[in-house]
Amino acid sequence: MSAPFENNAIDGEDERGSLNHGTVQIKLGYLLLMANKNLSVISELSLDISQYDLSKYKLGASEELKPDVCAYLKPPVIPDLVIEILSPRQSVSYLIRKINAFFELGTKSCWLVNPSQQIITVYSLPNQRESFN
16 A cells, blocks of 8 residues: 555545445445355444444544444344445555454454555454455
């Protein structure tokens, strides 16, 4: 992930969205459902984090976190899988902090998708990852 993303990026949620971001969300959700029909796949679901202190991640959120895509084997607790899609205006460091917060909540796997570089980084633990392109 190159420095230009970090230097000009928002350290938080990009509320503007984009055509590419939305398209990637839909395609990933569809592929997950095709791979495992037992999954519940949900886009932009607000997760209640009001019972947790996630302030150390500096996300600016105390009531809810909203993954781009989440997948459950047994909803509606904490997602088994969370997918975050890097928007052109977002900082990578923010999304990595958000991924770490999801792991603290009990998520088992997090994916960081970088559409512009066509890379998916799969995190199985906060510091254990593998990238695919």
